[in-house]
Amino acid sequence: MRADHADLTAFDTTIGRLAAALKRDGSIESLDVRRSMAVGIIADPARAQALLEATDAKVPAAREVFAYLHLTEANLLGLDPVTLDHTGRPHLTQTVATWAGRDDLRLTITPVHHCTGCARCESARGAHTHDARATTQHDPRPHQRVQVELQDPTCVFPYCTRPTRSCDLDHRVPFPEGATCPCNLTPLCRHHHRLKTHAGWHYQPRGPAGAGEYDWTDRYGQRFTRTREGTQPAHHL
Incomplete structure (x- = not known):
């Protein structure tokens, strides 16, 4: 943390007072541990004030x-x-x-259910047992986005590291033929989503469902494999 010396001194003093208050209230942790706990307590002003004033009020x-x-x-x-x-x-x-x-x-x-190739998700097209919303609602529901974020933490375009929480969820098989289900949703940041949609890039999952591996091909036929460990051009595989 960088700040004016006077401000940092005041901050350090408050950390010390909170660490002492924790010991007064029965903490058996070392001073260093109590000081680290005090940093978190400062983020909760009501509890910090109650500790410093030695009140017995229960702070939510x-x-x-x-x-x-x-x-x-x-x-x-x-x-x-x-x-x-x-x-x-x-x-x-x-x-x-x-x-x-x-x-x-x-x-x-x-609890989070991982969609990793269950019977109802074996196919994103044709006959399947997805519920009605999966085939009539284009935008994923919140719990579906969570499942995709856990499966693929970042955009899966070659070399991209943008977090999934700020990505679009691409339907691998275009909606409505493809279901709005984690088995058919892949995180792509907006820029790479447009490249895939309009600039000739395409991809296919590689390995078992949920493996987080994808084979990409650009408009010139160059191929890349994207895994959770990174990206490799096809000729290096």
Whole structure:
């Protein structure tokens, strides 16, 4: 953090006061840990004020933890201490359990269904069992966008790294012939969506459903393979 010396000094002083207040209220953590906790508390002014004034008033949680975590059976049984989020970043399950026990955080746990080749999604065209909205509604529903974001965190055009949350969701098989379903939706940023639609680029999924691998071909016949690890021209494969 870069700021005026006077402001940083005041900030550091407040961090120290909050760390001391945490110890006063029973925290057994080290000073460094309590200071790191104090940084988060400052983001919740009501709780920070209550701590500094030593009031006993119960302050409703004002901060929310938002993360998609892939919990396996081993995680839940305590056999694997590490879980991954949708970007591949590791998190200790002990840390997640600590979040659940804190009264200053709102922790929401939401199950997410991954569309990875189930019977109803084997085909995006022809006879299938998608619900009526999948074939009559062009725009994906919020939970469908979440599924696509978890499957492909970024635009899948070669070399692009724009996050999926700011991308269009392309129908691989054009709507309405192709369903509005995660099995037929791919994240493309607006620029690359236009290249695919108007400039002769085309692609096909590679490997099993949900693998995050795509074969791309440009208007001149050059081919690229895009995976979660990056992009490679076809002649390097």
